[in-house]
Amino acid sequence: MANSKSGLFSRWQQRLTKVKEEEQAQQIAEQEAQEQQKQQLAQAEAESVETEDAEAQQQQELPDPESIEEGGSFADFLKEGVDPTKKKQALRALWSQPQYNITDGMAEYALDYSNQPKLTAQAAKEVAKQVFRHLDAKLEEERKQQEAEQLRLAQQQQAEGQNDPAADAEPPAIEPSDSEEQGDTRQS
Incomplete structure (x- = not known):
């Protein structure tokens, strides 16, 4: 051990x-x-x-x-x-x-837009006519549709009047609507 x-x-x-x-x-x-x-x-x-x-x-x-x-x-x-x-x-x-440090002269931001000439009345009228020509065309189309509708109604009433001997009266007179009057003033 x-x-x-x-x-x-x-x-x-x-x-x-x-x-x-x-x-x-x-x-x-x-x-x-x-x-x-x-x-x-x-x-x-x-x-x-x-x-x-x-x-x-x-x-x-x-x-x-x-x-x-x-x-x-x-x-x-x-x-x-x-x-x-x-x-x-x-x-x-x-x-x-x-x-x-040369500018090229083509910079639109370099122009002075603060002193613009005033438009004559004739030029303003021409601009308004060009801008709103689509609106005038739309109004003219609506006026023609109204006239066609009135003419169709008048023809319908006349046809009914021929079938009815008691109705020898004249057809009602067609009055021009407001849009027609406006259209007439724009054309002159």
Whole structure:
């Protein structure tokens, strides 16, 4: 039994030392990873400082957009990293240059419609006639239908009067309707 205990303890001791060695190796790997991350952060900061310095130097080198002559280059203002307000000023200066500030004369909104000439009575009458021509045609058609209906009624009454010997009276007179009177005044 002594042998089995010493074997058990020795195996336990070996396992314990193995676990401690693994923990130490893991800690060493973590420390190395942290150091590597610190180096990468330091390198990234150095690069960002360099790019910021380059951008600041580039922005200081940019000329005043208003001072660029006609046909000059605005390409430096359109690069990445340029201050948006400087870029906006440059584009405003570019589009205000004379070669881009020409109207073609075909813009309908450029005309002045506020001072229109007044129509004469004859011109106004002609415009009204053209606008309401469909309405006049409709009224004329209704008038013709009414006349045809009245004529048909008169013929019917006359035919009934021939069949009836007691009705030797004259057919009733057809009076012009309001639409007929209006149609007569429009034609004159």
